[in-house]
């Protein structure tokens with residue numbers, strides 16, 4: 195088991211509404227890029243593993259025959275279903291379940307995705323193996339994971355704010371043993387059976403009207419910030435939030451572009 199506090203469902207349940215409303219500006223460009231890379235057609239059957247509120251499923255459903263979205267957080271999938279209804283999309287099926295044990299037959303889908311989801315699984319080997327199993331031969335998979343914090347000015351700004359509130363919090367060093375390392379990422383996909391594996395770097399820039407908008411976006415959509423708040427309790431959180439806001443006010447220039455970088459792992463299931 196991993197000790198990652200984001201490997202369990204509770205923080206995702208609690209952050210689902212804020213993530214759906216405020217997180218999509220940060221996450222959507224990566225799903226858009228993944229959809230381009232997958233080369234879908236109007237008849238495609240797609241699986242979106244750890245789909246969240248539908249960051250990829252909703253735009254995918256406009257391009258393909260059917261999307262199956264699975265996530266272990268029911269509130270996330272409720273948001274997805276509401277937004278699908280509002281958009282008049284009738285070709286998305288949702289399942290509450292674990293991405294490490296998919297409730298689907300073998301060789302079923304024409305494309306499979308896990309955007310910033312499989313990266314949290316305690317057993318990534320199982321996650322990749324399950325993704326591989328449910329794809330038909332010839333199908334494409336795209337999986338995304340964040341690049342090291344040092345490569346994303348948005349994340350560096352946030353860690354600067356965390357450190358201003360609690361000097362014991364340091365910007366994390368790159369972890370060469372997980373998907374932050376493109377060599378590990380590619381090796382894990384190949385071990386699952388994927389062929390033609392490439393790892394592409396994708397960067398997007400975000401701007402906020404001012405530091406308050408940046409703070410509101412992060413605090414309402416970020417599961418790690420929610421965990422920090424719960425860990426320290428409300429009185430300490432109020433002090434820390436004031437320090438973090440002050441840091442952002444001093445360091446974020448209105449409309450300053452900040453970057454986020456992710457790795458997208460692409461591979462296909464070989465035709466025997």
Ligand SMILES: C[S@@+](CC[C@H](N)C(=O)[O-])C[C@H]1O[C@@H](n2cnc3c(N)ncnc32)[C@H](O)[C@@H]1O
Pocket residue numbers: 200201202203206207221225243244245246247248249250264265266267270291292293294308309310311312314315
């Ligand atoms: C950062 S969000 C990503 C959501 C969406 N794919 C996106 O790109 O915006 C991570 C999602 O992974 C889900 N998740 C994490 N571990 C999971 C697991 N073992 N099985 C299914 N879903 C999981 C969470 O509930 C959450 O919705």
